[in-house]
Amino acid sequence: MRARLSWVFSLLALALLAACGQGGQEAAETQTMTMGVIGPASGGAATWGIALDRGATLFEEDVQQRGGIEIGDTKYVFRHVFYDTKGDVGETATVTNRLVFQDGVKFIIGNAIGATCEAAQAITEPNSVLFTFVCWGRTNLGPQKPHSFRSLIGPDEAAPMFYRWVAQNRPNVRTLALISPNDQSGRDTSAAIKDAIKNLGLNIQVVAEEEYQRGTQEFTSLLTRVLQKNPDMIDLSGSPTADGALILKQLRELGYRGQRAWLSMLDPVPVVRTAGAEAAEGLLGIQGWDLKSEMAPASLRDFAQRFEQRFGEPATLIAAANYASYQIVTQAMALCRCTDSTKVAQTIVQTGSFDTILGKVLIGGERTYGAKHQFLYPNLVYEMRGGVSVPLARVEPQP
Amino acid sequence: MDLAAIIQGASSGAVLGAVYILVALGLAIVFSLLRIINFAHGEFYMLGAVVTYYLFGQLGLPFAVAVLVSAIGGFVMGVLVERALFRRFHEDLLGAFVLSLGLLWVVRMSVTSEFGAQPQGLPSVIEGVARVGGVSISFDRLMVLAVGAVIVALVSLFILRTEVGRAIRAVAQNRSAAALMGINPTWVTSFGFALGLALATLAGSLVGPLFSVEPNMGGELVVKAFIIVIIGGMGSLPGAVIAAILLGLFEGIAGLYVDNAQLAIIEFLVLAAFLVVRPRGLLGTAEA
Numbered sequence: 001m002r003a004r005l006s007w008v009f010s011l012l013a014l015a016l017l018a019a020c021g022q023g024g025q026e027a028a029e030t031q032t033m034t035m036g037v038i039g040p041a042s043g044g045a046a047t048w049g050i051a052l053d054r055g056a057t058l059f060e061e062d063v064q065q066r067g068g069i070e071i072g073d074t075k076y077v078f079r080h081v082f083y084d085t086k087g088d089v090g091e092t093a094t095v096t097n098r099l100v101f102q103d104g105v106k107f108i109i110g111n112a113i114g115a116t117c118e119a120a121q122a123i124t125e126p127n128s129v130l131f132t133f134v135c136w137g138r139t140n141l142g143p144q145k146p147h148s149f150r151s152l153i154g155p156d157e158a159a160p161m162f163y164r165w166v167a168q169n170r171p172n173v174r175t176l177a178l179i180s181p182n183d184q185s186g187r188d189t190s191a192a193i194k195d196a197i198k199n200l201g202l203n204i205q206v207v208a209e210e211e212y213q214r215g216t217q218e219f220t221s222l223l224t225r226v227l228q229k230n231p232d233m234i235d236l237s238g239s240p241t242a243d244g245a246l247i248l249k250q251l252r253e254l255g256y257r258g259q260r261a262w263l264s265m266l267d268p269v270p271v272v273r274t275a276g277a278e279a280a281e282g283l284l285g286i287q288g289w290d291l292k293s294e295m296a297p298a299s300l301r302d303f304a305q306r307f308e309q310r311f312g313e314p315a316t317l318i319a320a321a322n323y324a325s326y327q328i329v330t331q332a333m334a335l336c337r338c339t340d341s342t343k344v345a346q347t348i349v350q351t352g353s354f355d356t357i358l359g360k361v362l363i364g365g366e367r368t369y370g371a372k373h374q375f376l377y378p379n380l381v382y383e384m385r386g387g388v389s390v391p392l393a394r395v396e397p398q399p
Numbered sequence: 400m401d402l403a404a405i406i407q408g409a410s411s412g413a414v415l416g417a418v419y420i421l422v423a424l425g426l427a428i429v430f431s432l433l434r435i436i437n438f439a440h441g442e443f444y445m446l447g448a449v450v451t452y453y454l455f456g457q458l459g460l461p462f463a464v465a466v467l468v469s470a471i472g473g474f475v476m477g478v479l480v481e482r483a484l485f486r487r488f489h490e491d492l493l494g495a496f497v498l499s500l501g502l503l504w505v506v507r508m509s510v511t512s513e514f515g516a517q518p519q520g521l522p523s524v525i526e527g528v529a530r531v532g533g534v535s536i537s538f539d540r541l542m543v544l545a546v547g548a549v550i551v552a553l554v555s556l557f558i559l560r561t562e563v564g565r566a567i568r569a570v571a572q573n574r575s576a577a578a579l580m581g582i583n584p585t586w587v588t589s590f591g592f593a594l595g596l597a598l599a600t601l602a603g604s605l606v607g608p609l610f611s612v613e614p615n616m617g618g619e620l621v622v623k624a625f626i627i628v629i630i631g632g633m634g635s636l637p638g639a640v641i642a643a644i645l646l647g648l649f650e651g652i653a654g655l656y657v658d659n660a661q662l663a664i665i666e667f668l669v670l671a672a673f674l675v676v677r678p679r680g681l682l683g684t685a686e687a
Contacts (some may be wrong), residue, residue, distance in 0.1 A: 042511065083580045125561060182658065203651075211658055211660075212658060212659055213659050213663075216659055217610040217611065218415060218650075218654075220407065220408070220410075220651070220654075221407075221412075221650070221652070221655045222659075223656055224407045224408055224655075225656075227400075228400065228401070228404055241518075242518035242613070245520060246611060252528075253528055253536075270519075273519065274518065274519065274611050275520065276522065310535075
């Protein structure tokens, strides 16, 4: 009898323990993980930094709304600390140090401008901080930078996609002028365009290549120099929004009637606001397309709609790419059931493909950079008409 | 490079020169009266552009009204800033340096928090482009040239021909002697400071439709204005006008051959050469 009672009590105790355990799991606190976001929020490239910040904000709000993301046995919600790099290398080093050593973040989701990414990487890589960015610098990716990922297609991905289309659809473009800032992302963009033309064997000759200091306001003399070469097309290459808009405005004032293109143009709204719709008319690009376009994935159209509701301004590809970066990093965390930045980085590379608002994103870039750290997704070639970007064709990246 | 291209470069330089004159004149007036350098001067140029952005770009008021409000606003701010801040730093270079740097940041950050950091554009005031013999210049630029020329003429007449102008020159030359002649140096200084700031806000207002408007736009310009004031001769108004025209034309024409980073290096080398060879500048006095 006593033995039977002991069994009953033991079973009851076990059942109670199990129930408590289960209840404990249900009541487990949701933890908040602090991430870092940096980017230029002032100066000529301010739109980029602001877009990065907003993309991250929207993702965090979405995660909060659905109660967090399960990573191993813990549910996480996210918040981020944003610092303005002012597009300056020194300032970037300062704010990255602050993020890593003061705020203690292990993940930095977002930065723009190649040279500033180099400055940040000098701190993130030795400290194993996972860093995703939209910087266009060629040297931002490589086997020696295992914690770094580019979320936006870079010039080496965009230039072949775009110039193949130009050669097929604008056969009258035989001579080309490139205008870019005199920094790493500017120079890398122009170099990528020249490489793409050469590698694809296109019949386009680069007749002028000009550089300027970011923030320049008067381009008349530089443009006069360019127009002396009679280019069929002028590509504003790696120009940031404010500078490129002024170039378009002043090109129109100088009476240039040839084709204009802007490989790095990401947001047509401030461009049209500054340059005017007439100055932007006919401009070709590959990354400044309307995210609500019918050619865009449904998930991206939905993102664009919610973004506009939340911030009162149209979403840009930079904002979407940063949202997608956050998705990829957190999906990798969930897959590896870990928050260790090195393991998360390895999981991203090993998984190789993620579902995001951009559609299916492939992790590639090994041929170009020697490491699979480039996020790849289709883009749209578009033309500016009446102040809005009109998609012309969907172009696929080379894996 | 053909002749049309050089004329094109010169026309761009002339517009730059007109803007530089307005900003540098204000800086030179302030220096001649107070013997201080106002590092926040460029911020008032930016404020002029921002006011024009709101009045002309957002509220749709006529451009002339926006320019007028900017200039009057600049004058009123000048009176207030001089009275509240700079008056006690007369001839105190270090004190005024610290004060003006502080003012620079306060103005810039205040505008950034309200206006935002993103550059904004303004629509054209007068649509269209004049084309003559392969040279193009927009009507907006012609307007800046014309208004700039009229303002310089009016300021020159004011300084040379009016009682207040004579009083400004007298105080600039010798404050004590001017006071002995019955001139109130305090009032004249306040007026001159306000006039200088009004010229800066006017310049900012005029360039709004040409360039983009942003909180950092005054930073580089104030450096250029210093170069002009030094090359023209510290405190010399005719010297500032000549140096501004020369610098504008130099940038416009040399910009056809070199990029703007090289241009900046050349400008600072010329400045250094002036400081070594002719420290009093083009038209400055030996005492200045």
